[in-house]
Amino acid sequence: MVVIISSNVLFSESSGYLEAEEGTVTSHITQKDIKDAVDITSAAKTFDLNLRHFGPYKMQFTKNGRHLVLGGRKGHLAAMDWITKKLLCEINVMESIHDVCWLHTEQMMVAAQKKWVYIYDNNGIELHCIKKLNRVLKLEFLPYHFLLCAGDDTGFLSWLDVTLGKEVIQIFTHKGRLEIMCQNPYNAVLCCGHPNGTVTMWTPNSQEPVASVFCHHRPIRAVEFDPSGRYMATSGDRRVKIWDARNLGQHLQCYSTRSVVSHLSFSQRRLLAMSMDNVVEVYQNVTTGGASEAYMRHNSGSTITDMQFCPYEDILGISTYHGYSSLIIPGAGEPNFDALEANPYESVSGRREAEVKSLLSKVPADLITLDPLSIGQVDLPRLQEKLDAKNALLYVRKPKIDFTPRYRMKGKSNSAQKFKRKQKMKESQQRDYLKAAVLQRENFGIGKTKKIKKIVSESAEILDRFKPKEKMLH
Secondary structure, eight states, rough: OEEEETEEEEEHHHHHHHHETOOOOOOOHHHHHHHHHSOOHHHTTOOEEOSSOOOOOOEEEETTOOEOOOOOOTSEEEEEEEETEEEEEEOOOOOOOEEEEEESTTTTEEEEHHHOOOOEETSSSSSEEEEEEEEEEEEEEEEETTTTEETTTTEEEEEEEETTTTTEEEOOSSOOOOOOOEEEEOOEEEEEEETTTEEEEEEOOSSSEEEEEEEOOSSSOOEEOTTTTSSSEEEEEEEEEETTTTTTSSSSSSEEEESSOOEEEOOOTHHHHEEEEEEEEEEEOTTTOOOOOOOEEEOOOOOOOOOOETTTTSSEEEEEEEEEEEEEEOOOOOSSTTTTTOOTOOHHHHHHHHHHHHHOOOOOGGOOSGGGGGGGSSSSSHHHHHHHHTTSSSSSSOOOOOOOOOOOOOEEEEESHHHHHHHHHHHEEEEHHHHHHHHHHTTTTOSSSOOOOBOTTOOOOOOGGGGGGGGGGG
């Protein structure tokens, strides 16, 4: 049941209904009421999947919000077009699944299984088995860098380039199990929550965290970023805090909850969903401090294990121990989409074209930094030092030398003798200048050094003159 709550309405967990204060008028709206009020297309987007035998489930939508993948702890793996209800594949991998993730298209999905990480296509055929990533608990995919990120139960954080199939780097975090992890969509930095109440941020360019924030006095239960990457939400010790990702010195907002929040999810319109056991609540204006009451509340009837807002749709998907539910949350999704960025209605040829363009514009992993704007900036002090050093160099062009030879007696000062002595002196001075200039440029690493070929002088014989010249040279 989803309930729209007014400012003077209290929620009773025991009865499951709304109780109003005296003198107020209340109304509780269920998903069935919303389904009856909206059009047929929108009503078909809310449904429940009863999967009681293979839970608990993990889920994820594609970047364009069109496809859904479900992974059950007991080995059930399924992918579908959730709008048309067309099942792409459904298999049982015969071992536990800890997390699922889409790659750059709906043609490939990743499953973190009991021992290794496997990549499947949309028909359920196994494409790869990544044995370098073992005992993985959490997966993240960076779409602009084509990096598959994994955190395992031993504390290792790994980045894998899926275009080359090579591991970029693997870092030992010394923080224990990495089961709480998300990415910042603004700068592609990975954020991990730890039992000591801290959130650390990692890049593949550093063996140490680029930032570490003490957020809660109890273990971190969930970390989530809004789609712009500006705000970060953390949960722990029955509190939810909102942080400015650009200035992590002090949290912006702090909200107290009735119980510990286990999962968080931001929508494209900055609605924040919080799951507490079997109840999910949706709040508005959490970044500005105006979330005094819940916007919507739903009792799923089973413990919620994962949830995510669907991109470009007013839909919240939640996975539980007993299956999957799709809920209508009015005003959650972005109605306008960029077809060049993520197109929910793209054709096969359009998907292929977008895949080629994204591969050509792939961002190297070396450019992942906490502040991505620093890459395009100019280091003024070092630039000035380089300019001064370059201006101090001796140019290779030989200088003009004005030389007047002295007068000599006994016929040694005629015009021919004076010209010879003048040319000899000029050539000597110019030769010394060029040698000094070349030596100075070599010290600064400017210009190309010529390789001098040496003739082999060892065991020279009289018939060596008939050998090819290449064999006589190094």
